[in-house]
Amino acid sequence: MEKGRSQLLGQTFSASSKREGRQQDQPHDLELFYDVHVFCCVNERPPKHRRGCCSGKGSRQLCDYMCRRAMALGLNRVRVNHAGCLNRCELGPTLVIYPEGVWYTYNNERDIEEILSKHVKGGQIIERLLLRPHEGPRH
Numbered sequence: 129m130e131k132g133r134s135q136l137l138g139q140t141f142s143a144s145s146k147r148e149g150r151q152q153d154q155p156h157d158l159e160l161f162y163d164v165h166v167f168c169c170v171n172e173r174p175p176k177h178r179r180g181c182c183s184g185k186g187s188r189q190l191c192d193y194m195c196r197r198a199m200a201l202g203l204n205r206v207r208v209n210h211a212g213c214l215n216r217c218e219l220g221p222t223l224v225i226y227p228e229g230v231w232y233t234y235n236n237e238r239d240i241e242e243i244l245s246k247h248v249k250g251g252q253i254i255e256r257l258l259l260r261p262h263e264g265p266r267h
């Protein structure tokens with residue numbers, strides 16, 4: 129039986145081998161179009177909105193930076209997309225990476241570089257940026 133996501137947290141996991149496992153588990157012979165899909169919330173709300181917004185914390189520029197860096201690093205099986213509100217606004221800026229379903233917050237280009245090098249390329253969880261499932265309100 130596959131471990132729950134909460135069981136994966138707190139331990140190093142091999143995102144790349146998990147992705148390869150998924151690929152083999154496909155119920156058809158179609159190859160995945162992307163190995164990794166990163167969704168960055170770029171939602172924008174009016175100033176002083178009670179939940180805040182990721183765009184107001186710089187997510188749009190940092191998401192664009194991540195997209196450019198992924199291309200520059202030759203990660204052509206990785207897609208970085210703008211996303212609407214991911215509903216974890218208070219913890220933002222937020223992004224989520226699939227197929228793992230791992231969430232991060234980030235604040236600057238250094239964080240983005242670390243997410244790309246350690247998680248996307250290296251398959252390692254970055255504890256200091258990780259958003260755990262129990263964190264933040266559920267709306």
Ligand code: FES
Pocket residue numbers: 169170171172180181182183212213214215216217218220221222
């Ligand atoms: S505004 Fe980014 S998660 Fe809601």
